[in-house]
Amino acid sequence: MSTAKHESARKLASPRKLVRYIDPAWQARSRVDQNLQRDLAGVLGPYLATRRVAVTAADDTLIVACMDRSGATELRFQQREILKTLQATGNTGIERVRVLLAAPQARRPVPDLRRVQREIPAAAREALQATARATEDPALAAALQRLARVGLGG
Numbered sequence: 001m002s003t004a005k006h007e008s009a010r011k012l013a014s015p016r017k018l019v020r021y022i023d024p025a026w027q028a029r030s031r032v033d034q035n036l037q038r039d040l041a042g043v044l045g046p047y048l049a050t051r052r053v054a055v056t057a058a059d060d061t062l063i064v065a066c067m068d069r070s071g072a073t074e075l076r077f078q079q080r081e082i083l084k085t086l087q088a089t090g091n092t093g094i095e096r097v098r099v100l101l102a103a104p105q106a107r108r109p110v111p112d113l114r115r116v117q118r119e120i121p122a123a124a125r126e127a128l129q130a131t132a133r134a135t136e137d138p139a140l141a142a143a144l145q146r147l148a149r150v151g152l153g154g
Contacts, residue, residue, distance in 0.1 A: 065102035
């Protein structure tokens with residue numbers, strides 16, 4: 001096999017980098033966020049290290065999303081210092097800081113998918129059947145009959 005063919009076969013066999021599939025606008029946005037984190041490490045270092053904040057820029061505003069109430073309060077008092085740090089690191093386009101309280105990403109409870117045995121008491125079953133017989137709407141009557149049969153297996 002020639003060298004060119006061997007190189008071409010190796011390229012096809014190797015996995016493609018994920019970055020090829022990411023929109024360049026999103027790549028640029030991610031780089032901006034990483035640069036902001038690096039520039040703010042002196043002020044937000046402990047928060048960034050423990051992932052208690054996330055920072056991003058939107059137009060002329062730095063948005064700091066904090067995961068806890070006390071941290072958000074502290075960062076609101078440090079807004080002037082954050083702006084000074086951004087100006088000193090060359091981020092002259094950012095003129096305001098907005099600190100938000102963001103809830104941590106909680107895990108959603110997993111639903112219990114086990115089948116629950118349900119049974120309607122006999123008196124309630126009879127009341128449903130009587131109501132179904134007296135109902136003029138056929139769709140509603142059929143629904144009441146189905147409800148009366150819950151737990152009977154039919």
